[in-house]
Amino acid sequence: MSEEGQAGQGGGCLFCKIASGEIPGKKVYEDANVFAFLDINPRNPGHTLVIPKKHATTIMDMGEKDVGKLFESVRYVAEAVQKGTKAEGLSIVQSNGKAAGQVVTHVHVHIIPRYLSEGPVSLEGVLGVKKMPEETIDQIASTITQNLGAAQSPQKGKDEFDF
Numbered sequence: 001m002s003e004e005g006q007a008g009q010g011g012g013c014l015f016c017k018i019a020s021g022e023i024p025g026k027k028v029y030e031d032a033n034v035f036a037f038l039d040i041n042p043r044n045p046g047h048t049l050v051i052p053k054k055h056a057t058t059i060m061d062m063g064e065k066d067v068g069k070l071f072e073s074v075r076y077v078a079e080a081v082q083k084g085t086k087a088e089g090l091s092i093v094q095s096n097g098k099a100a101g102q103v104v105t106h107v108h109v110h111i112i113p114r115y116l117s118e119g120p121v122s123l124e125g126v127l128g129v130k131k132m133p134e135e136t137i138d139q140i141a142s143t144i145t146q147n148l149g150a151a152q153s154p155q156k157g158k159d160e161f162d163f
């Protein structure tokens, strides 16, 4: 998954250029770490992208704390998008890799205002539900669990949720 970005550490990367101001973007929020701007092809008015200012291709190329910081900002901007657009719902989408539909190879989180009148477009609608025998499901769960050993592990149990 850690294919280079459109130009390694962001040399020719479109979103690096937007974050640095080299290419204009309709900025809605910025702090030391993240930049949020309107999508140029909005799926609904207010469709916003939140990106880390530092180049990374997928979230697996970022450390867990950095992903945490990114999503703290996503939550913040999402509330403003929801209130600002009076959206009835929000789809928050983040694609990693071409197979998942990632076109721009700089991590970005879509915040898309949604409305009941659109009819709910669920994940099942996009991919279709895959029915599998119980045995296969158990096998998949166990393969994922086994691979947790090779994944960057979170500081589990140290900080409890506040809600």
Ligand code: AMP
Binding pocket: 014, 025, 038, 039, 040, 041, 042, 049, 095, 101, 102, 103, 104, 105
């Ligand atoms: P993805 O398909 O998840 O990689 O999404 C990339 C998104 O970037 C698409 O929704 C595009 O419309 C959006 N995009 C591409 N170029 C620009 C740009 N110059 N400014 C704002 N959004 C852009």
Ligand code: ZN
Binding pocket: 005, 009, 010, 013, 014, 015, 016, 017, 054, 055, 056, 105, 106
């Ligand atoms: Zn970049």
